[in-house]
Amino acid sequence: MEYTRSSDANIITEQYMDSILIEERLIDSVVADTSIEFLGEKFASPIMTPAFSHLGNYNGREHTGLEEYSIAAKECNILNFCGMMENDQFKKIADTGAKTVRIVKPYADNGKVKDQMQYAESVGAFGIGMDIDHIFGHEGLDVVVGEKMAEQTMDMLRSYVELTKLPFVVKGVLSVLDAVKCAEIGAKAIIISHHHGRLPYAVPPMMILPEIKDALKDTDVKIIVDCGIATGADVFKALALGADAAAVGRSMLPSLEKNGSEGVTEFIRYTANELRYIMSFTGFSKVDEINDSVLHYL
Template sequence: MDMRELRENARKQMVGKCRVCPVCNGRACAGEVPGMGGTGTGEAFTENVRALASLKLNLRVIHDSLQPDTTIEMFGQQLKTPIMGAPITGAVINAGEALTEFNMVSALVEGSHLAGSIGWIGDPANPSMYEDGLASIRKAGQGIAIIKPRVSNKEIIELFKLAEKAGAIAVGTDLDGAGLITMALKGQPVGPKTTEQLIELIQSTALPFIIKGIMTVDEAVKCVEVGANAIVISNHGGRVLDHTPGVADVLTEISRAVKGKITILADGGVRSGADVLKLLALGADGVLVGRPLIMGAYGGNTEGVKMIIDKYTSELKAAMILTGCKSVKEIPPEVLWRK
C-alpha cells in the first residue's frame, strides 16, 4: 500500500465525516464538531496549520550532517522519532462507523509503537471507550493516558490507577478539554483546575505527569511551579475555543520561559516532517500528530498509522540534512528563516 491508496481507502471509509483533503487545513470542515473540523468559524484549527506553513527554513548544504539522529528519550523510553500519536477519542462520532473505538485506538497505539514511537490514549465520557484505550496499551506494552479534567479529582485519580495497571509510562490531563459540553451531558462535567488541584493530581501518581492544553507563558510557568514533568502546547486541535492563535505562534515565547525546566511538546497542524523540524526549532522537545493519524487508521489500520509516522520521520531526516542538523535534540532556532 502506498500513500495514494491509503488516502483513497480513508476517503471511502470516512465518507460523510472527512473529505481527506489534499491539505488537511480545516477549511472545508469548518464548524463540523462533532466531525473532523474546528469549532465555530474553524479559525483555531486553520491557524494551527497556517502558523506552521508561514515559517520558512534556511537551506544549508556546507556541513557534515549525513546521518541525522532522530531518536529521543521520552519518559524513560528511547524512541526512534520525536513524532508521537496524539490522544484521540470518539471514532464513531467524529470519523465514521467504519472503525470501532477499539479498532481506531488500537491502530493508533500499535501503529505508533511499530514506528518506534509511542501512542497516547484519551478519555471519553463512555467508560468502555477508555477501557478500549487501556487494552491497546496492554497489547502494545506501552502508552500514555490523558484524562479529561473532570470536576472531581477523585474520578481522575481512579482513572490514573487503571492506566498504571495497564502499563502506561506517563499520565496527565488535557485541560484544553475543560469546556467540553458533551462530557457534562453524559454526567461527567469537566472544568479548569487550580494549582492546588493540579498538585493533588501530580502527587497521586508515581508516573511522569503531563498537562496538555497550555497556550500562554504564565500557565506554562505555573506548570513548572506545580511540579509537572511535561506540557503540551495545544488548543485541542481548534475544537474547543474559536479564534485562538496557532500553536507555532505561541511556542517560541513559552519555550524561552520554561525550556530546560520542563519537557515541552507541541500538538497542532503537523502535516509533514518539515513541520516537525519547525516546531523543534521553535523549542519543542517532541510533537504530537492527530488528524493525519486518524486518516491513517481509517485508510490502513495499524499499517496506515505506522506509514504516516514513518513518512514524516523520513521527511524530517531529509529536512535535517538540508538544514545542517545532526540531532533532533539540538535543533537551533537559526534553522528558521527570518526577514
C-alpha cells in the same frame, strides 16, 4: 452560531506554520538521526500520536481505531497518547504494549479522575495527564458525552502529580502563565495545544512556543506541540522553535481509516523520513541540535 470572520484557530494555525520557511545548509552535512530520549526512554523519533478518543472499528476491523494507532506507535517505537475513555478501554490500549500516556478528562467527579489515573499506572501506563482545555464549555462548565467537567486549581493538579510515580503531562497549555504553573506543580511535560481550535482566535502553538520555551529554560519540563502537525516539515519547525516533540493528530486519520495500524505505521515512518531529510538538508545531524537559526518568515 456562524461567525462572519474566520476565528477558526485551525486555519490561523496552518497559515502561521506555512509562513515559516527553512534555509539549506548542505556542505559538511550528513544523514541525520531522528532518535530521541524522552523522560528516560529512547524513541525512534520525536513524532508522537495524539490523545484521541471515540474512534470506533473502521471497516469492521477487530480493533478500535485507538487500539490500531497504539499498535502502530509500538511498531514505530514512538510515544503513544490516548484520551477520554473508561478503564476497560484503556486496558486494551495498555495491552498493545505501546508506551502510552493516558490523558484523563477534568471530570467534575474528582474520584473518577483519580481512579482513572491510578488504574492507568496499575496496568503499565508510561505517564498520566489531563487536558485542561476541556474545562469550559459555551454554557459554563463543559459537558463531554454527558459527563460534567470541573474547574481545576493548582492544588488539584498538584494532587494528581502526587498520586502516582508516573510523569504527569498537562495538555492544553497556551500561555506562559499556565506553563509556569505546570512547572510549579511538578509536571514533567506540557502539550502546547488549542485542542483543534476550541478557543476562537487561539494563538498558534508554534507562535507562543518560543516564549514558553524561554520561560521554562531553567526547568526540566519537556515540551510537546500539537495542532495541525501533518508533515515532517511541521515537526521540524516545532523542534526548531524549541519543542522536544510534536504530536500528529487528524492528519493520520485517513491512513488509519484506510489501512488501520499498517496505514498509521506507514504514515509515521513517512513523516519521520521527511523529518530526517529536512534535518540532513539543514545540517542538523541530531534532534537536540535543531535550532531556529535556519528559519525565515514570509
